[in-house]
Amino acid sequence: MINGPVQHIASQQNAKVKEWAALLEKKQRDRTGRFILEGVHLIQEALKSGAPVETVVYDAERGLPAELEPLLRSEDGYPCTLVEASAAVMSKCTGTDTPPPVFGIVIKAEADxxxxxxxxxxxxxxxxxxxxxxxxxxxxxxxxxxxxxxxxxxxxxxxxxxxxxxxxxxxxxxxxxxxxxxxxxxxxxxxxxxxxxxxxxxxxxxxxxxxxxxxxxxxxxxxxxxxxxxxxxxxxxxxxxxxxxxxxxxxxxxxxxxxxxxxxxxxxxx
The missing domain is CATH 3.40.1280.10 (SPOUT methyltransferase, trefoil knot domain)
Known part of the structure; x- marks a missing residue:
């Protein structure tokens, strides 16, 4: 099992949800230095590469994708905030017609x-x-x-x-x-x-x-x-x-x- 607390968010009116949804707009991405990452594969690649993944949000009905569990498992708990969200929240915060089972909030990398x-x-x-x-x-x-x-x-x-x-x-x-x-x-x-x-x-x-x-x-x-x-x-x-x-x-x-x-x-x- 993965250690650590899981937050639960069901309402689209939640302040965090509004912050995440705003990242669909460039001005908010520029202001906060963060962006949205949609789908299991992209989050896998981000975690494997050591990218600064701040939050992982997954569909409560579908559960945390099994592919991500090994990357999130540690003795000290989750390496990032983990949130279980309603389908309505998943839909509000992603830019596709069919919401993915998971999305992440990632801090922009500094230019190398x-x-x-x-x-x-x-x-x-x-x-x-x-x-x-x-x-x-x-x-x-x-x-x-x-x-x-x-x-x-x-x-x-x-x-x-x-x-x-x-x-x-x-x-x-x-x-x-x-x-x-x-x-x-x-x-x-x-x-x-x-x-x-x-x-x-x-x-x-x-x-x-x-x-x-x-x-x-x-x-x-x-x-x-x-x-x-x-x-x-x-x-x-x-x-x-x-x-x-x-x-x-x-x-x-x-x-x-x-x-x-x-x-x-x-x-x-x-």
Whole structure:
């Protein structure tokens, strides 16, 4: 058995419930430095990675998911506050049509910029991406190839938007994901020897002939308009993903996956 007290909350009018539900809005996430994590898998990944999970709330009718019990078991009790809640509370605090059996309240991690630099740095930089699914998928792809970090520039979708968090499938907790002002960060990267590489349908060099070894930041732009003019002016070079069929272009998340896997191939599977 797991040691420690369990709180019970049934009313949607409970003050804690109102605080949690408010985290569905960006301004409240920014103000409190906290965000909501929905579902068993995401909470598993957060707990395994040592993320600062403050509270775990589960559906009283369905009970605490068995997958989470080993991660919550300790001689000293729960590592976080545990709350048993009504279905109405679960519905109020989550952003999906069908409420998950469990959600968590997590403290935002402080930005760790150390991984952005170094002789083997491979970083994905997002400039103005607005689709949560695209951002989440790119974070998963970066995680899959062992990239150093992902940087989300101002003007992109909020990293802690519940849709973005869900679409990362837990990769959010596997590598640094940093929100930054690109007009400050990119010049600093260049000064420290980082190559800034963009993508362009007009590029003359294929992503397969480009040398991805050495410290590299891959810059990806808005789904409709690509990189902003300000960011494009800082790019050291651009690459093209060759296509033999009739598609005009690839979705930005698909393109990121192709490019990242080519970088991994060159670095580790030559």
């Amino acid at each position: 910029t150390a991984q952005l630099y170094g002789p083997a740095a491979l970083v994905v930089v997002l400039d103005g991406l607005r689709d949560p699914g695209n951002v989440g998928t790119i974070i998963r792809s970066a995680d899959a190839v062992g990239a150093s970090a992902v940087v989300i520039g101002r003007g992109s979708v909020d990293l802690y938007n519940p849709k973005t968090v869900r679409s990362t499938m837990g990769s959010l907790f596997h590598l640094p994901v940093i929100e930054a002002d690109l007009m400050k960060l990119l010049p600093e990267g260049r000064e420290r020897g980082i190559r800034l590489v963009g993508t362009s349908l007009q590029a003359e060099q294929s992503c397969f002939s480009y040398d991805w070894n050495g410290p590299t930041w891959l810059l990806l732009g808005n789904e409709s308009n690509g990189l902003s003019a300000e960011v494009s002016a800082l790019v050291d070079g651009s690459v093209l993903i060759p296509m033999r069929g009739q598609a005009e272009s690839l979705n930005v998340a698909m393109a990121a996956t192709v490019l990242l896997h080519e970088a991994m191939r060159q670095r580790h599977y030559r």
